[in-house]
Amino acid sequence: MSVDFLHPGEGAAIDSDVPALELRGIGKRFPGVVALDNVDFTLEPGKIHALMGENGAGKSTLIKIMAGVYGKDAGTMRMRGREVDIRSPRDSLKEGIKVVFQEIALISEFTVAENIFLEGYPTGKAGSIDWKKIRTDSAALFNRIGFNVDPAARTGSLPVSQQQMVEIARALAHEARVVVMDEPTSSLTPNEVSLLFTVIRRLAALGIAVVYVSHKLDEVFEIADTVTVLRDGRHISTRPIGEHSNDTLIQDMIGRRIDNLFPRKRGVPGSKVALSVENLSTAKKLNDVSFEARAGEVLGFFGLMGAGRTELAKAIVGYDPITSGTITVDGHRLAPHDTRTGVKLGIGLLTEDRKSEGLMGELPVYQNASLASLGAFARLGFVDKAKEHKAVQNYVDRFRIKTPSLFQQVKNLSGGNQQKVLISRWLMRGLKVIVVDEPTRGIDVGAKSEIFALIDRLAGEGLAVVMMTSEMPELLGLADRIAVMCEGSLTAIMSREDATQEKILNAAIG
Amino acid sequence: MSLVSTASAKAEPSMLARLFARQELALLVCLVLVLMFFSATVENFLSVRNMTNVLGQASLALTAGIGCAIVFISGEVDISIGSLLATIALPLIIIMNDTNSLLLGVGGALLFGLIIGVVNGYLTAYAGINSLIVTLGTMFIMRGGVYLYTGQRAIPDDASLDSFIALSDGRLFNIIPYSAVIAIVLLAAFGYMMQHRPFGRQIYAVGGNQEVARLAGYDVRRVKFICFIISSLLATVAGIILAARVGSAQHTAGLNFEFQVVAATVLGGVSLAGGIGSLTGMALGVLILQFLSNGLRGLGLPTEWQLVITGMIIIAAVAFDEAKRRRANGG
Numbered sequence: 118m119s120v121d122f123l124h125p126g127e128g129a130a131i132d133s134d135v136p137a138l139e140l141r142g143i144g145k146r147f148p149g150v151v152a153l154d155n156v157d158f159t160l161e162p163g164k165i166h167a168l169m170g171e172n173g174a175g176k177s178t179l180i181k182i183m184a185g186v187y188g189k190d191a192g193t194m195r196m197r198g199r200e201v202d203i204r205s206p207r208d209s210l211k212e213g214i215k216v217v218f219q220e221i222a223l224i225s226e227f228t229v230a231e232n233i234f235l236e237g238y239p240t241g242k243a244g245s246i247d248w249k250k251i252r253t254d255s256a257a258l259f260n261r262i263g264f265n266v267d268p269a270a271r272t273g274s275l276p277v278s279q280q281q282m283v284e285i286a287r288a289l290a291h292e293a294r295v296v297v298m299d300e301p302t303s304s305l306t307p308n309e310v311s312l313l314f315t316v317i318r319r320l321a322a323l324g325i326a327v328v329y330v331s332h333k334l335d336e337v338f339e340i341a342d343t344v345t346v347l348r349d350g351r352h353i354s355t356r357p358i359g360e361h362s363n364d365t366l367i368q369d370m371i372g373r374r375i376d377n378l379f380p381r382k383r384g385v386p387g388s389k390v391a392l393s394v395e396n397l398s399t400a401k402k403l404n405d406v407s408f409e410a411r412a413g414e415v416l417g418f419f420g421l422m423g424a425g426r427t428e429l430a431k432a433i434v435g436y437d438p439i440t441s442g443t444i445t446v447d448g449h450r451l452a453p454h455d456t457r458t459g460v461k462l463g464i465g466l467l468t469e470d471r472k473s474e475g476l477m478g479e480l481p482v483y484q485n486a487s488l489a490s491l492g493a494f495a496r497l498g499f500v501d502k503a504k505e506h507k508a509v510q511n512y513v514d515r516f517r518i519k520t521p522s523l524f525q526q527v528k529n530l531s532g533g534n535q536q537k538v539l540i541s542r543w544l545m546r547g548l549k550v551i552v553v554d555e556p557t558r559g560i561d562v563g564a565k566s567e568i569f570a571l572i573d574r575l576a577g578e579g580l581a582v583v584m585m586t587s588e589m590p591e592l593l594g595l596a597d598r599i600a601v602m603c604e605g606s607l608t609a610i611m612s613r614e615d616a617t618q619e620k621i622l623n624a625a626i627g
Numbered sequence: 628m629s630l631v632s633t634a635s636a637k638a639e640p641s642m643l644a645r646l647f648a649r650q651e652l653a654l655l656v657c658l659v660l661v662l663m664f665f666s667a668t669v670e671n672f673l674s675v676r677n678m679t680n681v682l683g684q685a686s687l688a689l690t691a692g693i694g695c696a697i698v699f700i701s702g703e704v705d706i707s708i709g710s711l712l713a714t715i716a717l718p719l720i721i722i723m724n725d726t727n728s729l730l731l732g733v734g735g736a737l738l739f740g741l742i743i744g745v746v747n748g749y750l751t752a753y754a755g756i757n758s759l760i761v762t763l764g765t766m767f768i769m770r771g772g773v774y775l776y777t778g779q780r781a782i783p784d785d786a787s788l789d790s791f792i793a794l795s796d797g798r799l800f801n802i803i804p805y806s807a808v809i810a811i812v813l814l815a816a817f818g819y820m821m822q823h824r825p826f827g828r829q830i831y832a833v834g835g836n837q838e839v840a841r842l843a844g845y846d847v848r849r850v851k852f853i854c855f856i857i858s859s860l861l862a863t864v865a866g867i868i869l870a871a872r873v874g875s876a877q878h879t880a881g882l883n884f885e886f887q888v889v890a891a892t893v894l895g896g897v898s899l900a901g902g903i904g905s906l907t908g909m910a911l912g913v914l915i916l917q918f919l920s921n922g923l924r925g926l927g928l929p930t931e932w933q934l935v936i937t938g939m940i941i942i943a944a945v946a947f948d949e950a951k952r953r954r955a956n957g958g
Contacts, residue, residue: 186842207844222842224835226902235832235843238825245823 225273417596702901712881834901
């Protein structure tokens, strides 16, 4: 009774009285933490069920248990009334549970088409792979969904957004009874999001139970039938979406009300120019970009996908080469393509892709935090560990970084706390300008407000903050001035007071 | 060459342009350049006799190289193959001397190879010990064992079976050495497996990204385990051919062989990081180094110089490859 998205109509009618998947009393502990405590979660066939909660609420753990990545310590799982024992991703896939993980889970060296059929290659005579079927079926699948991705492309050469589409398509290539999507829209454009929603509704119409994990309230209100909220590893509520408002949902998630997502404590920015960029161009994207950022100011850069925000961020910190123009940090010229001098002058980048460009997941918190300032702790060429630990502890306290100890591997921290470790690294170095690229990508509401408070605080301490974002509320809530980019050029700079959503969008479209 | 290029059939044969960007073509060009250079400078270099001789000499590295490349692609290394070459000659020769049966001798050798593969594979994949360490260990253990057992004297092949001797000097149609035929058949078969069988693609996936492979439902440990068994069995085949060639079991057989194979495999574009490269590339790497060594000898250059030149070529090739990859990834 499963349904194959490639061949809809083949699935038989679904008995909607029996839950597609029923989790009862699920418990999971990790050393020192109870991740899930007696959680119930029931998925009806043909329904879209949103799963919400703050960082550390237990969403990821619950998904990973469904996916067979983790084993559960307590509780039962039933697929359509039958108790199942899922011990590995293989078991989970066999039961028809398809999970689209937030972190891209694709083989970069493979083609898109091959990645789509990774979990089960169609085979022809004598068990050899039917490459032709793989190519035609993957093309057909993208066609059906409406995603524009080249099935013959090498996956690693695609931008993150397209890889995310490949992930989504992959979940639909095989028979599925339950499809779980963990923040599937984090790098999609609004147009792509609406395509995804069409797909999700069609999945539901085919009788598939869909789990939709997102931090974006508007998305959840648009797509979900039911919402389950977890908090601190416990089940808080499961209600039809109609019974929720923004406020009640947030209240369930954080257990208190957030009155102001953007608390502004800092004063008015000074007049001292901390960063000055003149006529900056790069080979690939940027075209004659000029602007200044002042100490104590948050300068927000807005742009649609491909506008060049990330490229600008990388160029101004000296990470990427430039073809013309000048970058001046605190009165000193920064030679292009020279992060060493960049760090010395006091400009740092907080990247969108924390894992591959910022943090070393295997290393402990303290080493990640102190990485850029080891010189300051060195005595006769050796790092003074005590001094180093003390300095890092200071930041852990100051930013309330949630970690069991300084020696915890960074990969075990939540997204928001990883972000704070990165920020600590740059602050420790004595930063004057910090460039943040999509600071809240993949971070939930509660942690978002902490990141916003942090950015406010950084500016309050006299740093110039250059913030690249595609989130309008974030831009309007945080920035002192707003710069808008379109196709590699700067199309507008306006003060917060003059800015309206319309003005910004007009400039972004060009 | 035609059989070898069958093995190169790619996962996406539709894109001719992509094929040209591939490693194999650059290697083929290198091989042709090497052949052209020596055909102009060394007498009789291009003769059928010399060509087939080189192919025969290359067959050991080609055969064992398949296993080496497969283990590399799975994200591990196996440097025990040289010692294995010497070790499996013991059961092979002793059983043949006792029973006058090639079949039993080969069976005994393969069984021994299988055991070594199981040990390497188990310790790496299931016990989680680094494969470099594991195979370094089994390399020393086996070499030491052979020294102890033989007392550093060769154990001659007294049975002198015709079928066994044919492995060394027999030629198909009186042209291609049987050893080369074996290597080419194995290359074609395993090349096909790597590109067109689900298990072959699983090896690439496991080497490309272990966690992703696990999420796709693959038994990562089992895949790696089997790769080590394949490697040991293929090294055993190479060891049988070597024993036939020298007509005895010798304690020094296959000394440094693993490094020749690793060198050729890396030259052939198979990445130590896993998930990248092909058996065709490995085979071209072996042939380039073999023809180079043959040609340099023809020019009268001493062996010492061949080592120096081989070393430089490997570093240059990998550096070139790295530069290309970096450009392709737009960094």
